[in-house]
Amino acid sequence: MGVSVFTFLMSLIWCNVFILLGVLCRRTLALKHGVNLILAMIAAGIVRLLVPIELPTVIVVRSEEIMPFFQRFFSAQAFEMHEHSVNWLDIILAIWIVGSVMHLSLIAWTLFQQSLKIRRMRTEDHPRVSKLAEELGRDFKMTSKCRVVVSPDVKTPMLVGYFSPIILLPPLALTDDDMRYVLLHEWNHFIHRHLWIKLLFSTFCALLWWNPLVYMAESDLDYLLEVSCDRASVRSLNTEERIKYVEATSNVMKQLVTLVTRSTLFVGFITAAPDRIVQRCELILFPPKKISKTIKILTIASLIFLIILSYAFVFQTLYRPPEDDSPKVTDVSIVPEHSYLKEKADGSFLLYINGEPRDSLSREDINYPPFSDLPIHK
Template identity: 30%
Template sequence: MIITAFSFIMSIFWFNIFIIIITLLRKYTMVILNFNITLLLFFILVCFLRLFCFFELPYTMVLPSKYVFTNTIDFFTFSFLQVPWFNIPISLLNIFLAIWIIGIVFFLFNYVILSMNINKCVCNCEGTNNPVILACITEVMNLSGKHGKVKIIQNEHINTPLITGYFNPAIYLPDIPFSEKELKHILSHEWTHFLNKDSWIKLITCLISSVFWWNPFVHILSESLNHILEVRCDIRVTSNMSNIQRTEYLETLLKVAKNNLNLGSTRDFTRIAGISALISTTNTNKIYQRFYIVLNKKYKKNFNIVTVSFCVLTLFLVLSSYMFVLQPSYEPTQASYTEPELYDITPENAYLKLNHNNSYDLYADGKYRAVVEDISIEPFLSLPIK
């Protein structure tokens, strides 16, 4: 396996192609209904693996580019300035790399500050003592078979229910009246996010977005992944519900969505890594898709032969992406071309030297020239052996 700058470029190229495919598949509701939501998550996993496995395999072919790629590389690597005293060449590539590193530091630092503020807020805010809410979360945990320490906070500045935390989660509820059934739906949704480890998935996505902040496709993937996780959560919460219960669940989502629209979006807050909100978008198409999937009982809960075939096809597509790598091709210049050195082989100016493997080193004019295997022919037959 070989790692080069060009294999890294090809990795980013295919990463973007896979993001486009994921985004298109996510928009088609029938794909989710017929192929299982796990298929899209599998595609995203493969997408990330293709990004970080930027190497060339033994069967990788090099496709030379004599014009477009070559001229592009020359344009970005051309040194138009030299730093005095240090003799460091400055090119557009150097400038872009410096901006890239500065951007990574900025976005990671921003993430750390936001996370510290969230943790501080969780520590400073008192958990609710509402017996109805506490009874609902206890019932939700009992139904899930998983228990843990959960802090529930009601806050007037929160527009939509959300959960944050990797080990000891905190659930935020907007300070609006909810019935007992609505609370159970909301808490079931948020608790399922925690059980699905969605906060960890979003953390990894946030780190990747911070590193490749300049790539718009990464942010598109982040938006798509956030929606896919919400759909998966809806499916798991409502999997054993009757039609009436599903309708009540969607009425709860609708109530939260209306409150979100009336008070303003919490998008900036929910974009923080590790936070999952019940309604994190004002995109009506995404909300409609969630409603349609919950109401449709034709959703494939288990893998079928078509889904497995699609996964195999995806893996084949990934392996096929390693078949070639684009590299610049340069013609040799006159300055790099040297005339071959001519020399005579005679007993007066040449001799042979025996090696351990019974071959011979040829020396002419006092210089090593080549290895000779057969000395039974001229001009080697008449040369002296030393």
């Protein structure tokens, strides 16, 4: 069990495969059956990227063109700095790491700014809202205490707080039933850890900032989480109560004066365009048929099979030793203990074994075993 450049490339390929599956299914499958399967596909991609190992039973598929091309490109010298050769792989990794650090820093800064805004937020005293939140907590036997803050600085009902939930509300003129549905919706965001899911996706996008697929997967995340939250909120409601839930959504929309700014770090009651709000209401009033257990089992089994398959084989470079009429390189053991390479003025290398020059090698030859393991003397 080990890690190499080839296993890392395979992990990147399979990570994109799982993300692509989630992207292709995110609208049809998620809207009808929830986001859990989509999240499972994305999670499989993340795990595959973070665990780029090569199992002892792996099948090695030798590549004669594609892998050698990548190997030559990554190992090619871009420039020399302080007598140290810098290849293209070093440059790509440096750009990748710097970009990821910048994106992660931006996420941390946004969270800090959000925390400051909440602390400085103007608040209004609404005993009725606090009482409804306490009643909701008792009715649903909530284990965590939820704090409700009403402020004119809030543009839409939203949930913040990763460990201690805070429901932020604008000063809305709602009936008790409407306010209860709004609070229930936001609380379900906390129960289902939607804030953590969004933070995970933001982190994933920061780590793979150069990959357009992760942004495609994240593009509908707000909407899919809202649909998922609606499903959880109305699961135990009858038809009449579902209609009231939709009316509460409509009443909140009417009172929102400004458009809602999309954020990656909170989840809110209204975070979509009007046409999507209409679709949310249709899914609440006319929920699709539940997916059968057989389909669920088959889907999960297929996903597990793909994960196992991703570790079953790996592409590696097919190495053929250079043809040479002289037997002096191939008839001895070439190991770093008594062998080394010495660079010549013309850019080629001279192989020394036991202190004696044995053969001349090109720069391309030394990229392959056993010469790639030998030290180079200037």
